[in-house]
Amino acid sequence: MPMYSSPRGPVEEGFTHEYVISRRFSEFKQLHAALVPVMGDDLTPLPADGLMTLILADNQALLDERKEVLTQIVLNILNHPVARDLPEVLEFLGHESINAKVMAPTTASGQCTGSIRKTSSPAWTSISGSFRTSVVSS
Numbered sequence: 001m002p003m004y005s006s007p008r009g010p011v012e013e014g015f016t017h018e019y020v021i022s023r024r025f026s027e028f029k030q031l032h033a034a035l036v037p038v039m040g041d042d043l044t045p046l047p048a049d050g051l052m053t054l055i056l057a058d059n060q061a062l063l064d065e066r067k068e069v070l071t072q073i074v075l076n077i078l079n080h081p082v083a084r085d086l087p088e089v090l091e092f093l094g095h096e097s098i099n100a101k102v103m104a105p106t107t108a109s110g111q112c113t114g115s116i117r118k119t120s121s122p123a124w125t126s127i128s129g130s131f132r133t134s135v136v137s138s
Contacts, residue, residue: 021074021093025049028070031077031092038083044072 032046047069077083 023092025066027092028073031088032073034088035077035083035086038086039076039080042080043076043083044069046073 029046029049032043035043047066077089083089
């Protein structure tokens with residue numbers, strides 16, 4: 001799973017920040033088109049789109065590859081000093097992603113030594129087949 005360290009400050013030791021972004025591919029395309037003028041070559045190109053992707057929509061390897069590329073695009077955006085704060089990006093990520101889960105540290109035995117300090121709504125954690133999901137951890 002890709003890792004992302006926040007450029008705005010260090011991650012608290014022992015805590016993991018996980019963001020689940022559930023958006024349609026068309027929403028990724030719209031955001032991508034809006035950010036190309038701002039980010040240029042710093043933005044990873046979108047994965048292939050078209051008739052073959054519809055035919056192979058149930059192909060797990062294709063879905064995994066697309067998920068990887070979409071995750072990289074999100075990381076490109078979050079690492080870009082201008083793009084990450086644009087209204088289009090904040091709207092795409094949604095308010096809930098800004099307040100995403102901060103998981104408590106665990107001991108070697110796997111027991112939780114703290115508590116979840118922030119939670120995201122169930123709507124953000126559900127995954128539908130019609131959405132492309134990108135998970136970014138830090």
